[in-house]
Amino acid sequence: MKLTTFEMSIFLYAYTLSEAPHDLEDLTGVEGRNLFMVTVGEVSAVVSAYGQQTLTLAGDDIFAHQHVQRLLMSQSSIIPLQYGLTLSSLSQVEKVLKNNQEDLLKELHRVYRKVEMEVTMRFDVPDLLDHLIEKYPYLRDEKGKVLNGRLLYFLGDRAKKCEKFTRTLAKEKEIYKTQLEEMIGPWCAEIRESRLPRSEEDVVTFNCLVNRERLRVFEKSIYDAGERFSPHFTFAYNGPWAPQNFCSPSQISYQ
Template structure:
């Protein structure tokens, strides 16, 4: 069997950028491959050569993918491409850029000079249900009624208690999120509210922030945190590429 040579390799895509003449970024790509750009008009794709037709989402590959995106975003505006996109050839990459040119240009303009910052707020309590019982009298009353039943709580009683807890949880999340968003809005070009990933999570925000406004954003987070008591923990992170504010759907 003949080994595939360079001409038979595909191009792994990491990101789309408006820097069309960028030097090779070094051998930091998947499988240690050199990273460079393939340009078409006002946009370019950040790529590396790859012989595989598909790439497994193993830790080393994911790390390489995100390392390239992070390195590029330090010097340019980027639209991160979802992990695993492989084009057959440089020509195929240029076709992708040509077909999606207007969409890419619009999105690059939208996030130009900006980065994504994340903010996660959680209830820092040992038992979230007991915390809500202590802060919502109606939940405490229903809990006592359900648990005080001498025959034991019925399935219907448990469901009613659970529905009330879920409703109060959603209401408190919304109310707390509105407070934080109001404080952060002056420091952000856009804010996206993501679905909480666990019961204790109050909010999970993605914030689009100007590169020169990161200090103001951090100050805003501290100002918002001061409006809450010790039962809330604030954690912000970034800067990242603007994953939550762009959509790069490629057919490769």
């Protein structure tokens, strides 16, 4: 494949071990272009040509980027890269692989034969304040407070936002978060609490790095948790994905 460096650049999708059995035949990426691998030593980059002077956020290209990563991770272990990483030439890709060989190898061996799963636990009750009052009767006083002749609780969520409620809810979430981690954690190679914003009903979202061989027993641990905490909680899990939250491609030097 010939590339004119001032007209085309190289679009990167993932890093992988050079011996990984990836089948790129008939697989296309952004702009519908064919994929190929650039290899230096024990590490390869999965790339395609890119013909735009300025990166675009076309929906079809973003979908193609995600589709490529899903197929790659179904074949072997990868370090997935965020959409939009381009380099000026094949020689630049080779330079990055050479300069970061040790770090890339270490990261790829750490996630070898592992996938990412996401687990969310949330309250499933009609009213959180009423639910907590059953366990902590002292909160009943908050529901009975009166402001300007009207019950504070019925002025929307103001009663729920009181200090006692907020502190008690946080305490409850810590308890259940710990219990859930004790149930699913043993089946994870690594487990991290997601820092993404969540609703008041959400107890916790865990990102889990799981060995492929342990996926079934990991999923069973979630069902076991559902039975243990029924009927006041629901659970949702997603995946498997490439280990986006367990790799640190931002630490790779592109100088």
